[in-house]
Amino acid sequence: MSRLRAAKGMNDILPEEVGRWHRLEATYRETMRRYGIREIRTPYVEPTSLFVRTIGEATDVVEKEMYSFTHHSEPLTLRPEATAGAARAYVEHQVHAKEPISKWWYLGPMFRAERTQRGRYRQFYQAGVEIYGDPGPGSDAELIDLLVTFFHALGIRDLDVLVNSIGGPETRVAYKAALVAHLEPRKAELSADSQRRLETNPLRILDSKDPRDQEAVASAPALGDFLTDADREHFASLQRYLTALGTPFRIEPRLVRGLDYYTRTLFEIQGAKEKLGAGSTLVGGGRYDGMIAELGGPSVPAVGFAAGVERLLIATEAAEDAPAVDVYVAPLGAAAIEQALVLGRDLRSAGIAVEVDARGGSLKSQLRRADALRCAIALVLGDAEIAAGVVQAKALAEHAQENVQRTDVVAWIRARVPDRSAGR
Ligand code: AMP
Numbered sequence: 001m002s003r004l005r006a007a008k009g010m011n012d013i014l015p016e017e018v019g020r021w022h023r024l025e026a027t028y029r030e031t032m033r034r035y036g037i038r039e040i041r042t043p044y045v046e047p048t049s050l051f052v053r054t055i056g057e058a059t060d061v062v063e064k065e066m067y068s069f070t071h072h073s074e075p076l077t078l079r080p081e082a083t084a085g086a087a088r089a090y091v092e093h094q095v096h097a098k099e100p101i102s103k104w105w106y107l108g109p110m111f112r113a114e115r116t117q118r119g120r121y122r123q124f125y126q127a128g129v130e131i132y133g134d135p136g137p138g139s140d141a142e143l144i145d146l147l148v149t150f151f152h153a154l155g156i157r158d159l160d161v162l163v164n165s166i167g168g169p170e171t172r173v174a175y176k177a178a179l180v181a182h183l184e185p186r187k188a189e190l191s192a193d194s195q196r197r198l199e200t201n202p203l204r205i206l207d208s209k210d211p212r213d214q215e216a217v218a219s220a221p222a223l224g225d226f227l228t229d230a231d232r233e234h235f236a237s238l239q240r241y242l243t244a245l246g247t248p249f250r251i252e253p254r255l256v257r258g259l260d261y262y263t264r265t266l267f268e269i270q271g272a273k274e275k276l277g278a279g280s281t282l283v284g285g286g287r288y289d290g291m292i293a294e295l296g297g298p299s300v301p302a303v304g305f306a307a308g309v310e311r312l313l314i315a316t317e318a319a320e321d322a323p324a325v326d327v328y329v330a331p332l333g334a335a336a337i338e339q340a341l342v343l344g345r346d347l348r349s350a351g352i353a354v355e356v357d358a359r360g361g362s363l364k365s366q367l368r369r370a371d372a373l374r375c376a377i378a379l380v381l382g383d384a385e386i387a388a389g390v391v392q393a394k395a396l397a398e399h400a401q402e403n404v405q406r407t408d409v410v411a412w413i414r415a416r417v418p419d420r421s422a423g424r
Contacts, residue, residue: 007122009121009123011123021313024154024316028107031146031150035146036103037103037104038105039104039105040104040105042085042086042089044078044079044111045078046077046084046085047077051077053294054291055261056261058197058201066080066112066113067111078111079111080110082128082306083128083288083291083304084291086106086304087130087291087297090300091295096292102132103129103131104129105127105130110123110124111123119278124309124310129146129304130303130304132300132302133301136234137234137265138237140238140286140287141241141245144163144242145247147269148161149419151269151315153418153419154312154316155418156271156282156315156316158272159269159270160269161268163251163255164223165227165232165266166262167223167231171223174226175226179206180202183202183220186216189212189215189216190212191212194212194213203256206256231264234264235265239251252268255267257284261288261290261291263288263289264287265303267305268281268284269282271315272315276311279314281308282308282312282315283305284306286303286304287301288303323375325354325355325375326352326353326375326377326413326417327347327355327375327376327413327417328357328366328378328379329347329355330366330367330370330378330380331357331360331381332363332380332381336381336386343356343379343409344356347410352410352417357369363380375396376395376416377395377396377417378393378396379394390404391403391404391409393413
């Protein structure tokens with residue numbers, strides 16, 4: 001008898017791995033709580049037509065990747081993503097009549113019959129958010145900032161945030177025509193896939209990885225030149241808000257993304273290529289202002305993202321082993337010990353993990369212990385510091401130190417170590 005194996009691209013998550021999933025999920029839930037986003041759970045199976053209408057007929061997902069079947073003559077599909085199902089639920093339950101803005105999150109399995117490789121599976125998990133009812137770029141900026149905060153809380157530091165605007169439906173129609181006019185005479189030079197896309201979904205040619213397509217596209221008209229004034233203003237405000245939030249980003253004019261339903265804002269966050277290889281996109285998202293109306297609902301704008309959980313877990317592999325504490329408090333002399341205990345308690349109540357060395361000892365021996373615990377920061381308290389109401393704050397990796405007012409210590413630490421209060 002042949003050995004039974006899981007279906008290709010479908011993975012078991014064994015008990016010894018589940019702890020990492022729990023930590024990620026707990027961090028995600030805590031992030032959602034802080035932003036006032038509530039959970040929605042939709043079915044894993046939806047009518048096939050839902051995905052054809054929202055994702056778009058001429059997309060890879062709908063053309064070749066859906067697990068579809070007919071049950072008692074009802075065409076059904078295992079959900080390849082959750083945005084369509086959430087939008088369906090929003091319309092079906094007339095949520096717009098109950099509240100002007102709705103913010104929903106989900107975390108669960110998705111199914112796509114893809115070619116499998118590291119970071120690309122046929123059953124995979126996505127953590128996502130949908131915000132309905134806000135047309136402005138403030139929600140877009142907040143979602144991107146939320147993601148960066150969430151990734152930092154997981155210990156993922158090496159991030160590349162890409163943003164683009166593809167404008168509204170009119171922009172898209174005008175640009176598609178210009179792109180086709182540019183590519184039509186070069187059709188023979190395109191890859192076979194892109195020759196086909198020229199008829200079905202020409203925008204997708206822009207993000208093709210094939211060098212032949214990239215060459216043909218290099219001289220194509222720029223999508224940015226086709227944006228309306230309102231599109232431009234929306235995109236400019238998004239950039240202003242991100243700058244105000246201190247979120248580094250890069251404008252990527254070729255970012256168009258696979259699914260058909262996007263309008264205006266698009267974004268992607270990529271992790272370190274060395275770790276993730278071809279699957280370095282941790283999260284993709286954007287605005288889909290037309291989707292709710294497309295499903296027969298009112299004209300309600302929407303913006304959201306979906307992050308790949310397995311890829312986040314790969315990206316956190318090295319970061320997984322976070323130090324147990326971030327800050328080491330080193331008192332010098334017996335009189336400093338009580339001050340060190342108070343300082344440690346105050347920092348902990350601000351959510352920071354702290355080791356207080358109540359044994360004291362020489363500065364050298366205490367700093368050696370701080371190193372062994374892999375603390376990023378040591379706070380030294382001696383008689384001079386206590387008299388001046390300061391601590392001597394050392395950023396250990398940078399070999400930098402300065403005297404910081406006791407009242408400013410929390411902010412000083414926050415600027416240097418990730419906030420891990422949502423999960424370690
Ligand atoms: P998408 O829904 O295609 O925009 O993908 C959003 C994110 O989900 C991607 O950036 C990946 O992190 C993740 N993802 C998409 N497809 C897969 C897959 N087949 N396996 C694992 N992760 C995936």
